[in-house]
Amino acid sequence: MSSGNEKRKSPSAARVGTAAENDQGFMRESLYGTRSEPAYAGALSYMRRRYTRDLGGVDIAVSGLPSDISTSSRPGARLGPRGIRAASTHLAFGAHWPWGFDPFDRLAVVDMGDVNFEPGYLEAMLEAVEAHADHVLDAGARMLSFGGDHLVSLPLLRAHARRHGPLRLVHFDAHSDTWLEDGVLNHGTMFLHALEEGLIDPSHSVQIGIRTDNPDSHGFEILDARSVHAQGAAAIAARTREVVGDGKAYLTFDIDCLDPSCAPGTGTPVVGGLSTAQAQQILCGLTGIDFVSMDIVEVAPVYDISEITSLAAATLALDYLCLIARDLAPREP
Numbered sequence: 001m002s003s004g005n006e007k008r009k010s011p012s013a014a015r016v017g018t019a020a021e022n023d024q025g026f027m028r029e030s031l032y033g034t035r036s037e038p039a040y041a042g043a044l045s046y047m048r049r050r051y052t053r054d055l056g057g058v059d060i061a062v063s064g065l066p067s068d069i070s071t072s073s074r075p076g077a078r079l080g081p082r083g084i085r086a087a088s089t090h091l092a093f094g095a096h097w098p099w100g101f102d103p104f105d106r107l108a109v110v111d112m113g114d115v116n117f118e119p120g121y122l123e124a125m126l127e128a129v130e131a132h133a134d135h136v137l138d139a140g141a142r143m144l145s146f147g148g149d150h151l152v153s154l155p156l157l158r159a160h161a162r163r164h165g166p167l168r169l170v171h172f173d174a175h176s177d178t179w180l181e182d183g184v185l186n187h188g189t190m191f192l193h194a195l196e197e198g199l200i201d202p203s204h205s206v207q208i209g210i211r212t213d214n215p216d217s218h219g220f221e222i223l224d225a226r227s228v229h230a231q232g233a234a235a236i237a238a239r240t241r242e243v244v245g246d247g248k249a250y251l252t253f254d255i256d257c258l259d260p261s262c263a264p265g266t267g268t269p270v271v272g273g274l275s276t277a278q279a280q281q282i283l284c285g286l287t288g289i290d291f292v293s294m295d296i297v298e299v300a301p302v303y304d305i306s307e308i309t310s311l312a313a314a315t316l317a318l319d320y321l322c323l324i325a326r327d328l329a330p331r332e333p
């Protein structure tokens with residue numbers, strides 16, 4: 001952000017200064033800091049981070065996973081990464097409320113672009129995403145991944161569990177995604193597969209915002225949508241911290257956890273969900289949980305209105321980065 005002194009320069013000088021800072025997605029020299037550029041212009045990396053595959057010195061790598069071939073209802077989540085990047089231009093101006101700091105002063109975050117795979121080949125997509133995750137994790141970075149439909153969480157969990165053992169899952173969703181469907185692998189069954197593969201420790205995992213029927217909880221603590229509305233965000237965050245405890249945790253956020261009034265741009269909307277504000281307050285309350293990575297999935301911009309779904313996803317991802325950066329010291333750019 002410009003300092004107060006810079007703002008008092010002549011209008012022409014200010015315009016020249018702004019123009020020189022466009023396209024931080026490939027023009028930025030440091031991985032740290034935020035320099036504002038017009039929200040309507042510039043390279044659409046997430047939060048104007050550098051677009052690169054170079055993971056040297058990187059804390060968190062953003063990846064797009066544009067696959068929606070396992071969607072059971074309306075497709076379109078393959079456009080999610082693009083939508084989230086575009087909406088993030090409305091947020092890339094420095095300190096993020098209510099945290100009071102810019103997470104990019106503390107964390108080196110880059111945008112690696114989108115993982116490539118041939119559309120229509122589910123197994124090939126799973127292998128490509130897992131190989132990509134292996135590459136990022138081998139470099140010592142953590143991940144912030146944008147779906148895609150929710151199946152992309154399975155290869156991500158496979159790569160993370162290989163390093164960390166069974167993960168404690170914090171799962172925001174309208175759906176439990178543990179349906180028994182005779183072994184079918186899709187965006188409504190992958191957490192059952194993850195349980196069977198030993199990727200998740202259900203006894204330390206929570207599902208928040210659930211409001212669809214499933215006869216078997218599979219050992220997850222379910223904090224359903226009604227309990228969020230009845231108990232409030234602070235109580236839900238406290239219970240989540242209590243259940244998850246101290247082990248390595250993975251955060252997965254299906255945007256349909258939000259009510260369709262807050263997130264219409266998704267494939268399988270369900271009424272009665274969380275407001276964006278409720279979800280933010282819960283997420284911001286998850287201090288102390290040892291999150292290794294996050295994904296945010298099922299954003300389908302073709303059903304969106306005024307970018308509200310993409311903006312919610314971009315903001316929740318930013319809140320996650322602030323949660324991770326909270327106890328870190330600012331770095332010199």
Ligand SMILES: [Mn+2]
Pocket residue numbers: 173174175254256257268298
């Ligand atoms: Mn869902």
